[in-house]
Amino acid sequence: MPFTIAIDGPAASGKGTIARAMARHFGFSHLDTGLLYRAVGALGGDPIVAARGLQPADLERDDLRSAEAGQAASRVAAIPEVRAALVDFQRRFARSEPGAVLDGRDIGTVICPEAEVKLYVTASDQVRAGRRALELGADVAQILTELRERDARDAARDVAPMRPADDAIMLDTSDLTIEQALTQAIAHAERVRA
Ligand code: CDP
Numbered sequence: 001m002p003f004t005i006a007i008d009g010p011a012a013s014g015k016g017t018i019a020r021a022m023a024r025h026f027g028f029s030h031l032d033t034g035l036l037y038r039a040v041g042a043l044g045g046d047p048i049v050a051a052r053g054l055q056p057a058d059l060e061r062d063d064l065r066s067a068e069a070g071q072a073a074s075r076v077a078a079i080p081e082v083r084a085a086l087v088d089f090q091r092r093f094a095r096s097e098p099g100a101v102l103d104g105r106d107i108g109t110v111i112c113p114e115a116e117v118k119l120y121v122t123a124s125d126q127v128r129a130g131r132r133a134l135e136l137g138a139d140v141a142q143i144l145t146e147l148r149e150r151d152a153r154d155a156a157r158d159v160a161p162m163r164p165a166d167d168a169i170m171l172d173t174s175d176l177t178i179e180q181a182l183t184q185a186i187a188h189a190e191r192v193r194a
């Protein structure tokens, strides 16, 4: 049976960094599900058509990391038909042998409610904005506004809103280095595996 690790949390909380490193540690495949929504948003046109026809090459575009792409992703991600079109691919990926790590907003609640490990990664708004501003070389105040707007939309939508699963372990990385956050995340997953 494949082993699934579901990692959710708000923008720039550190979930992608933890997901990538956990996948490397366990020899699992990793899927950044935010890229699917970023690609649908970036393709333009009818987002439902874009989601239904999404191709692997669409995830390789180099303009998907920008704040604008994040906002576009958040808008298309509130459309039920867009989310529905992306479910099968994510669930199939989650069954990769010997295991898979998926990070996003609804992995523990909707995509993989049966995941063996569920983490909900958070950090204060200020810390998250600071980290993302550093990555993008952008203004912290502007990024803070963008992240808050996106988080509010993601948490308020009717379909698959961003929220921790009831059985998720909460990991606040505000005062943790990447290494410290990773040590805690891996220790939890190792306990579950044992
Ligand atoms: O995937 P998500 O948007 O949640 O965040 P990320 O891309 O993993 O992390 C955002 C930035 O914060 C990256 O530049 C990480 O290196 C950094 N980070 C950090 O400084 N300290 C942590 N404990 C986790 C991430």
Ligand code: CDP
Pocket (backbone or CB within 6 Å): 010, 011, 012, 013, 016, 033, 034, 035, 037, 038, 070, 073, 074, 075, 077, 103, 104, 105, 106, 107, 150, 154
């Ligand atoms: O890296 P960051 O946390 O800033 O964003 P992301 O994970 O790339 O996600 C971009 C947007 O896609 C989010 O703001 C959500 O609106 C949407 N998303 C979602 O609805 N469900 C997921 N499983 C992943 C992302």
